[in-house]
Amino acid sequence: MPVITTIDDLKRIHKRRTPKMFYDYAESGSWTEQTFRENTSDFDKIRLRQRVAMDMTDRTTASQMIGQDVSMPVALAPVGLTGMQCADGEIKAAKAAEKFGVPFTLSTMSICSIEDVAENTDKPFWFQVYTIKDDDFMKRLFERAKAAKCSAIVITLDLQILGQRHKDLKNGLTAPPKFTIPTMLDLATKWTWGLQMLQTKRRFFGNIVGHAKGVTDPSSLSEWTAQAFDQSLDWNRVAELMKMWDGPVILKGILDVEDAKKAADLGADAIIVSNHGGRQLDGALSSIRMLEQIVDAVGDRIDVHFDSGIRSGQDVLKAIALGAKGTYIGRAFVNGLGAMGEAGVTKALEVIHKELDLTMALCGHRDISEVDKDILLIPEDFS
Numbered sequence: 002m003p004v005i006t007t008i009d010d011l012k013r014i015h016k017r018r019t020p021k022m023f024y025d026y027a028e029s030g031s032w033t034e035q036t037f038r039e040n041t042s043d044f045d046k047i048r049l050r051q052r053v054a055m056d057m058t059d060r061t062t063a064s065q066m067i068g069q070d071v072s073m074p075v076a077l078a079p080v081g082l083t084g085m086q087c088a089d090g091e092i093k094a095a096k097a098a099e100k101f102g103v104p105f106t107l108s109t110m111s112i113c114s115i116e117d118v119a120e121n122t123d124k125p126f127w128f129q130v131y132t133i134k135d136d137d138f139m140k141r142l143f144e145r146a147k148a149a150k151c152s153a154i155v156i157t158l159d160l161q162i163l164g165q166r167h168k169d170l171k172n173g174l175t176a177p178p179k180f181t182i183p184t185m186l187d188l189a190t191k192w193t194w195g196l197q198m199l200q201t202k203r204r205f206f207g208n209i210v211g212h213a214k215g216v217t218d219p220s221s222l223s224e225w226t227a228q229a230f231d232q233s234l235d236w237n238r239v240a241e242l243m244k245m246w247d248g249p250v251i252l253k254g255i256l257d258v259e260d261a262k263k264a265a266d267l268g269a270d271a272i273i274v275s276n277h278g279g280r281q282l283d284g285a286l287s288s289i290r291m292l293e294q295i296v297d298a299v300g301d302r303i304d305v306h307f308d309s310g311i312r313s314g315q316d317v318l319k320a321i322a323l324g325a326k327g328t329y330i331g332r333a334f335v336n337g338l339g340a341m342g343e344a345g346v347t348k349a350l351e352v353i354h355k356e357l358d359l360t361m362a363l364c365g366h367r368d369i370s371e372v373d374k375d376i377l378l379i380p381e382d383f384s
């Protein structure tokens with residue numbers, strides 16, 4: 002086993018061990034992938050101020066997200082098909098997050114169901130809902146999340162329509178994969194993945210199959226998915242959905258000041274400044290470029306969280322310095338999961354925590370709650 006010190010190290014192992022169609026599903030963006038690329042490259046444009054001769058003992062990254070204690074302000078983002086990166090992937094990722102003291106967010110489009118994750122973890126997790134047309138299905142999803150004692154709901158607003166990802170179409174992405182000659186050849190070299198999959202029954206979308214109207218078995222799933230998302234979603238519908246949940250609500254996928262103000266007016270507990278990791282509107286500005294103006298507009302009324310492009314603790318620190326009260330990692334934890342299962346997610350969290358802690362100290366801070374824009378050197382044309 003090579004020495005792993007970065008998320009990139011995990012990504013290389015993830016690529017080697019996981020079927021191409023699932024690796025590509027994670028490591029791609031929509032259309033030309035401009036936004037996907039800039040989500041990470043724009044982080045590099047922000048530089049840090051080195052400070053010296055300041056007491057750096059007794060440091061802490063402990064913080065709160067929506068009033069819940071976290072060991073660092075980093076949650077695992079909702080990621081569909083996580084259980085295809087590695088068998089029972091959602092359960093493994095949730096366990097790693099629980100042990101590390103950070104929130105895990107389960108996607109509607111997960112392989113393991115809400116109940117699977119609840120049965121295999123001790124602490125409450127967060128549940129992400131997509132806005133689906135079928136009201137009964139939505140109500141049942143909220144009821145199931147309540148029964149599983151989920152401690153927050155994340156409503157994703159930036160996927161009324163699916164952004165096109167070329168690789169998924171070319172690879173013929175399905176869960177589980179269909180047996181074609183290219184997938185068989187690929188699987189021949191990924192046999193540890195295949196072996197794990199044979200040992201689990203969780204291979205289909207666990208929140209949907211057997212729960213959505215007309216989806217009694219996996220064969221009827223693709224038809225349902227094609228027409229399920231609510232293209233007519235508007236702010237009135239968002240308000241209705243928020244009323245279905247009597248706990249904290251986080252609105253995900255906000256990239257515009259006007260939308261942030263609307264979310265704050267509705268009384269959400271937090272918003273996530275996000276462009277879905279560059280998987281939806283290609284050509285949108287990177288998430289980190291939009292963060293400061295959104296914090297300036299609504300940060301005094303609502304907690305502003307951040308995702309898209311985080312690959313290191315330095316990135317987390319930059320987002321926090323720009324005013325985010327919490328951040329989420331998507332691909333960074335998926336790389337760990339695909340590389341080494343639960344241990345890989347733990348490794349991803351360890352890597353990010355260490356980078357965050359040491360970088361914070363080298364910028365002259367001992368407590369993450371003290372960090373502000375003072376530590377950043379931002380180019381004039383950045384936002």
Ligand code: FNR
Nearest residue numbers: 027078079080081108157277278309310330331332
């Ligand atoms: C996602 N994302 C996502 N978001 C969501 O609300 N529900 C979902 O089911 C998914 N599925 C999903 C699958 C994969 C493979 C990826 C990479 C992402 C978006 C995710 O929550 C988050 O916004 C991004 O991953 C953040 O960007 P980074 O950290 O991956 O750069």
